Structure formats: C-alpha cells, structure tokens
Amino acid sequence: MVNIRSLDPSASPLDYYGSELRRLREDSGLSQADLGAIVFCTGSLVGQIETARKVPSREFSERIDAALMTGGFFTRLVGLVLRSQLPSWFQEYAEMEAKAAYISTYQSQMVYGLLQTEEYARAVIATGLPDRLEELVVARLERQRILERERPPMTWVILDEAALHRPVGSPQIMRAQLAHLVSFCEQRWTRIQVLPFAAGEHASLIGSFTTLRFDKDPDIVYTEDLIAGHMTANSDTVREAVLRYAHLQASALSVEDSAELIMRVMEERHGDRIEHEQRGMA
Incomplete structure (x- = not known):
C-alpha cells in the first residue's frame, strides 16, 4: 500500500499546490503513474510534488493544466509556490520588485539577479551552502519573468567592472553570462552601464x-x-540613494561603450566576441 503523506493545504503554497494536484488527479480517476505518462514524467515525481517533497516547475504546471483541463490554475499558482522558496527575508522584496514600474540598481560584486543565467545563478547561490540549491535557482529564474512581460519594468543596471572579471563557476559559465548581458542591448526596457575601474573612488564604495x-x-x-x-521608504534615504545613483551614472560608461567593454572582456578572457548592432538610445 502506498504511504500517503497527509498535507495541510494552508501550511504553505507548496502544500496547497500538492493537495490540489492530488485532489484533481483523483477526481479525474488517474493514478500517479497515469498522470505522469500524460505529462511526460514519472509517477514518482507526481507523488513527490503531491506530498510537497519536490517543487514543481512552470513547465510541469503547464502540462498538468493541459492534462487535467484546469484552466491555467497550476500555471498561475506555481509563481506563488516558487516565490515561497526564496529566503523568508527576501520574499517581501521579491513581491515589491514584481510590482515596480522602474528598477535601478548598482551591483559592486556580481551580475544583478534578474540578469543572471541559470548556471551563473547556481554558482552564486551555491556559495551560501543552501540546503535547497535547485529550488533557490528555480525561484531566481522565476523572478526574471518580470522582464518578459509585454510591458516590463524599466530596469537600469550599473555593474562594477569587477563583476565582469570575477570568475564565477567555469570559464564557459562566465562566457555565457557575458554574452547574456550583451543580448540586453537589443531590449528596449533594460539598460546596462559598466562602472570602469578607471572611475576610481565613486559614490557607492560602501x-x-x-x-x-x-x-x-x-x-x-x-x-x-x-x-x-x-x-526602506524613508524619504531622506531615498533622496540620498537617488543622488548617489546619479553620480554613479555620470561616472559609468555609456550603454554602448559598456557593451563594447563587456565584449572586450569576453574576447580577452574567453577568446570570443559577439557583435551587436549599434543604435541610439530609445
């Protein structure tokens, strides 16, 4: 006899997802193996998700919606499930980030989370020795979906040049990450500037x-x-941040020159270069 773990649907979004998946599967007269065969996975995986032992992916959720004809229920729910996998102290920020109309950030050590490739993100997150590495990676990639909206937030990123040179993961991972940054040159809603080493002391050494x-x-x-x-929404803090960011933008390279620097670093450190179309600011 299969040992069915009892779930409290109100315990977490993951528990709610699992309990609803089990309920709707059983209502459809399907076994875990039956449903797994329909959505191209094992019955064991279905069971692990139903018992909240494994976090569902967005692709899995889309297939489940199609198989059980739920009208997109699990696809809508999975975003909440994945966000709940973020550290508790970070979840409130992720919710606010998803609602923002404009995001401006300065990153002194590494590539901004919304612009990270999957492998780069995995290498960065692994440095914290987390118990749930893959769940955190998937949750970070889920955050990036806000940049794929029909009208995403205007996102302005200033990267310290150190982030381009610091090896994270393997050379292949870094090459792919740098290429990913260059790809944003063709996107209307995202701008990347690099603060070069030549800028010396600057407004956010802290x-x-x-x-x-x-x-x-x-x-x-x-x-x-x-x-x-x-x-914080403290007006004095916000005013100080805006002032410092303006100074950083003034010290940073232009968007086009930043893309050239990223490609030059890619070529010098990884022996490769990609070209992008020169264009003016939108």
Whole structure:
C-alpha cells in the first residue's frame, strides 16, 4: 500500500499546490503513474510534488493544466509556490520588485539577479551552502519573468567592472553570462552601464543598492548585509540613494561603450566576441 503523506493545504503554497494536484488527479480517476505518462514524467515525481517533497516547475504546471483541463490554475499558482522558496527575508522584496514600474540598481560584486543565467545563478547561490540549491535557482529564474512581460519594468543596471572579471563557476559559465548581458542591448526596457575601474573612488564604495519606483506608491531603497535584506521608504534615504545613483551614472560608461567593454572582456578572457548592432538610445 502506498504511504500517503497527509498535507495541510494552508501550511504553505507548496502544500496547497500538492493537495490540489492530488485532489484533481483523483477526481479525474488517474493514478500517479497515469498522470505522469500524460505529462511526460514519472509517477514518482507526481507523488513527490503531491506530498510537497519536490517543487514543481512552470513547465510541469503547464502540462498538468493541459492534462487535467484546469484552466491555467497550476500555471498561475506555481509563481506563488516558487516565490515561497526564496529566503523568508527576501520574499517581501521579491513581491515589491514584481510590482515596480522602474528598477535601478548598482551591483559592486556580481551580475544583478534578474540578469543572471541559470548556471551563473547556481554558482552564486551555491556559495551560501543552501540546503535547497535547485529550488533557490528555480525561484531566481522565476523572478526574471518580470522582464518578459509585454510591458516590463524599466530596469537600469550599473555593474562594477569587477563583476565582469570575477570568475564565477567555469570559464564557459562566465562566457555565457557575458554574452547574456550583451543580448540586453537589443531590449528596449533594460539598460546596462559598466562602472570602469578607471572611475576610481565613486559614490557607492560602501556597496550595492537597489531603488524601486512604483506608479502610485512611494519609492523603496533595498540593501543587503551578510545575512538579510533591508527595505526602506524613508524619504531622506531615498533622496540620498537617488543622488548617489546619479553620480554613479555620470561616472559609468555609456550603454554602448559598456557593451563594447563587456565584449572586450569576453574576447580577452574567453577568446570570443559577439557583435551587436549599434543604435541610439530609445
């Protein structure tokens, strides 16, 4: 007899997802193996998701919706499930980030999370020795979906040149990450500037920070320390962040020159170069 784990649907989004999957599968008269065969996975995987032992992917959710004819229920729910896998202290920021109309960030050590490739993200997250590495990677990739909207937030990223040179993962991972950054040159809603080493001392030697702007709500400034993140809408802090960001933008290379530098680093460190179309600012 199969040992069925009892779930409390109100315990978490993951538990709710699992309990609803089991309920709807059983209502359809399907075994776990039957449903697995329909959605191209094992019955064991279906069972692990039903018992909240494994986090569902967006692709799995889309296939389940088609198989059980749920009208997109699981596809809508999976975003909440994946966000719940983020560290508790980060979840509130992720919710605000998803609502922002404008995101401006300075990153002093690594590529901004919304612009990371999957393998780069995995290497970065692994440095924290997490218990749930793959779940955190999937959750980070889920955050990036806000850039794929029909009208995404305007996202302006200033990367310290150090982020281009610091090896993260393998040379292949870094090459793919740099190429990914260059690909944003062709996107209307994302701008990347590089703060070069030649800028010397600058307005944010103290570290990285992000400002979120909203259509109707007050601006928010977000920073992180060793173990947690901090958001504030304090007007003095926001004003200081805006001033410092303006100084950083003035010291950084233009968007086009930044793309050239990224490609030059790719060529010099990884023996490869890609070309992009020169164009003016939108």
